[in-house]
Amino acid sequence: MRIIISKAIVAAILITITAFYFFWNPLEITSLPLCPFKNLTEFYCPGCGGQRAFHQILHGNFTQAFHSNFLIYFFLPFFLLKISDELFGTTISKFFLLNNKGIWIFWGFLICFTILRNLPLYPFNQLIPSK
Amino acid sequence: MENQVLAGVGNRLVATIIDGIILTIITLIISAIFGVSAFSALSGENGKPSDAAIVAIVAAYFGFIMILFVLRLAYFSYFESSERQATPGKIAMKIKVVDENGLRLSLGNAIGRSLSKIISSAICMIGYIMAFFTKDEQALHDMIAKTYVVRA
Numbered sequence: 317m318r319i320i321i322s323k324a325i326v327a328a329i330l331i332t333i334t335a336f337y338f339f340w341n342p343l344e345i346t347s348l349p350l351c352p353f354k355n356l357t358e359f360y361c362p363g364c365g366g367q368r369a370f371h372q373i374l375h376g377n378f379t380q381a382f383h384s385n386f387l388i389y390f391f392l393p394f395f396l397l398k399i400s401d402e403l404f405g406t407t408i409s410k411f412f413l414l415n416n417k418g419i420w421i422f423w424g425f426l427i428c429f430t431i432l433r434n435l436p437l438y439p440f441n442q443l444i445p446s447k
Numbered sequence: 448m449e450n451q452v453l454a455g456v457g458n459r460l461v462a463t464i465i466d467g468i469i470l471t472i473i474t475l476i477i478s479a480i481f482g483v484s485a486f487s488a489l490s491g492e493n494g495k496p497s498d499a500a501i502v503a504i505v506a507a508y509f510g511f512i513m514i515l516f517v518l519r520l521a522y523f524s525y526f527e528s529s530e531r532q533a534t535p536g537k538i539a540m541k542i543k544v545v546d547e548n549g550l551r552l553s554l555g556n557a558i559g560r561s562l563s564k565i566i567s568s569a570i571c572m573i574g575y576i577m578a579f580f581t582k583d584e585q586a587l588h589d590m591i592a593k594t595y596v597v598r599a
Contacts, residue, residue, distance in 0.1 A: 326460070364571055369473035
């Protein structure tokens, strides 16, 4: 019973967060958390545009989501798998998890992505989030 | 640690939200005290603040920011190294933090974990999001402090 209640709370919170990002455009809300890295350095971090990308995906604007932050297409499947495993007791996500080597590659990729998206050259300037 | 069941990222997310609400309430109370004090100091005797009052308020503001930082650090470090090994949010979700041997965290390790959260949140929370695709649901601060979040 206890487990069912905690699963129900998790599901309710996730539905609320999803509804929030569906109905509110991050570009129009000033109270959403701002990126400390962007505020301090004026450069885009690898996560910048993630909230905008999620909002666009929920509205079916997949190209705009890609422009905002294409990492959403990497994170979202992991997120869905992990949450469905947790809520329905399956173990599918364990086949896709990154080991230590994978984590290093992931960080290497993030660093490259951060450098490229901050270059003021075409096509790399297409990687910065729309305003 | 091998014999323990991982907490689940959904449970961790809800625990973080509960802790966030508690910390926000405490922050609001401290802000209200600071705000009232600053307002009364700025009013001055003739309705004009003295130079000394302005300097004192600027200094108090930096103190206020430091208090909020230390509060957050102390909240997570104290509760995660306590006997329950969990913050109120984690206790509500029946999860706890353990070290690589599955044991209770030392205070030093818990402080290290809390400080590492600055790095985890500095780049649009990617340090936190990592818990979704690492083998043992470790966020960046868990990797740095070599900790795991498991079912209590």
